[in-house]
Amino acid sequence: MARWQPDAPERLAAAALDLFEEHGYENTTVIEIAERAGLTKSTFFRYFPDKREVLFGAGTVTGLLVEGIASAPSVADPLDAVADALDALGRTFFTADRREFSGRRQAVLNANTELREREALKRVDLTASMGEALNRRGVPSLTARVAAKLGTLVWEIAFDQWIDTNNSEDFGPLARQALAEVRAAAAVR
Amino acid sequence: MARWQPDAPERLAAAALDLFEEHGYENTTVIEIAERAGLTKSTFFRYFPDKREVLFGAGTVTGLLVEGIASAPSVADPLDAVADALDALGRTFFTADRREFSGRRQAVLNANTELREREALKRVDLTASMGEALNRRGVPSLTARVAAKLGTLVWEIAFDQWIDTNNSEDFGPLARQALAEVRAAAAVR
DNA sequence: CCAGTGATGGGACTTGGTCTCATCGACCCT
DNA sequence: AGGGTCGATGAGACCAAGTCCCATCACTGG
Incomplete structure (x- = not known):
């Protein structure tokens, strides 16, 4: 060998x-x-x-998101900070050349409970990290947790669309649009 | 033996x-x-x-929550339906006599990654089920997903408080209060 | 008293995961 | 060129989780 x-x-x-x-x-x-x-x-x-x-080894997503949140313009509304972070994430990880790979990987993940379990843990931890990052920016704890949960939802939606699309849209715009829709859905009540 | x-x-x-x-x-x-x-x-x-x-064996939480959502008054706002479901859950599972047990169990869960992983998967699946139940009630898909995520957050908050409290408050009221606070945090933006 | 049924025990087997030690290859230094 | 060092790899023993098959026991009904 x-x-x-x-x-x-x-x-x-x-x-x-x-x-x-x-x-x-x-x-x-x-x-x-x-x-x-x-x-x-x-x-x-x-x-x-x-x-x-x-x-799951490739790339420390958490660090990027936390940094993205920390370095967002300080006047930003929490969800705007999340949007900036998702943009940064998209530019680094969800590039066009990784789309096919990401799709294959996600199909394998979805097919197996053990793998979904690992993914669920990563997502929980990541949501918590995002909340803490927002909190460090002065966002009240509860608001930060809400924004983090919604941010994770935005990510899920945008990622699924990015994977599915036959026309190749970039992740960033998809995330921005998903965020706008989630924000609207959270406000209408 | x-x-x-x-x-x-x-x-x-x-x-x-x-x-x-x-x-x-x-x-x-x-x-x-x-x-x-x-x-x-x-x-x-x-x-x-x-x-x-x-x-994790004890009790099918998902079924209760889904039923609770399905049987909530049909005029209810999505988060109100979730609140009703959480109430039902509290009456069935989070009774005063199980508080000590739940606390012990949660401490064990929190201490081990493998167990947190399983818990994370259960929570993800449960959130999805709640979203689908809301959707079946006519709540638009995205709104339902938002409400389900926020409902899970409410549950997490209320459960932690229910475990921690030295004065023994019931789960239901704790959940109602947490929901009001989450709702406010999601609205302020 | 006997046969049937369902819960249990027993043990072989595969695989994930840990640990320790031997080995190999590249690089450095003289 | 040659020997020594160091980091990456290989080899294999070992343990525990999980699967499978079959024997065995206790209870039941006839």
């Missing part, structure tokens, strides 16, 4: 996505993933704490 | 909670849980699909 080939984690993640699509997450073994990447089980668990995480 | 003692799943759940408190979730083995309950690993997995679920 050739050693010293670069990008071991990337190769593992790619192999994993392929195999999960071919045989399903549950019917794929960590050993199989490692072998397809030309590596071993040992190396897999060196880079990923568990089998699920191989689909 | 004496067979045919009743309430096997309840005994298993009680033993699990005790052991998780004593040694932590990760340091407790399914075999240990089963032994403390006077049973075996086989029987444990007959009643619970996995180790985490032993803390």
Whole structure:
């Protein structure tokens, strides 16, 4: 087995996505993933704490969102700060060249409960982080939590649209529009 | 080992909670849980699909919430329907005699990532179910999703307060008050 | 008293995940 | 060129979660 080939984690993640699509997450073994990447089980668990995480490793979304919120214009309404952060996120992670990959990945996630579970935890933690970031900006705690929840909803909606669209719209505008609609829905009562 | 003692799943759940408190979730083995309950690993997995679920088995919360939403007065604003459902939930599950148990259970949950993960998934699915129930009542899809997210937030807030309170307030009023505050926070913008 | 049924026990087996140690490859230094 | 160091990898033992199959026991009804 050739050693010293670069990008071991990337190769593992790619192999994993392929195999999960071919045989399903549950019917794929960590050993199989490692072998397809030309590596071993040992190396897999060196880079990923568990089998699920191989689909989540890329990129620290939380940091970007928190920074985006922190650096938004200080006069902004909480949801505007969230919108700015989502824009930053879109520019970094949801670029046009990653759309196909994101769609494949999301299809695999949706097909398996274990993976959905991991995603749910990430989303909960991320929502909490967003709330805290807003709170650090002076937004009252409860308002911050509300804005964070709505922000997460905006993200979900915009992401689904970004994945689905056959015409390739950018994530940023989709998020802006979803935010406007969510804001309207939250106000009408 | 004496067979045919009743309430096997309840005994298993009680033993699990005790052991998780004593040694932590990760340091407790399914075999240990089963032994403390006077049973075996086989029987444990007959009643619970996995180790985490032993803390979630009691009661189908989703069904109650969905029914509560469906049977709320039809003129109600979406969040009012959610409030009615939370009331029903409180009367059934969050009764005074379960407060101590709920607190112990929640402490265990909060202490372990694997358990928080399971809880996060349940909450995501529950939020989705609430949204769909509202949608079936004629609430527009997006409004329903917003109301469901806010309803989940209300639940989280009220539940934390219900657990924490040294003076024993009922869950229902706590939820009503939390809902009023969330509603105000969502409106101010 | 006996057969049937349902809950339990027992144990083999697979896989995820941890841990420790050996090994290899590249790079550096002389 | 050659030896030493260091980081990345491989190998394999080991434990616990979860699955599966089958034996066994207790209770029931005839």
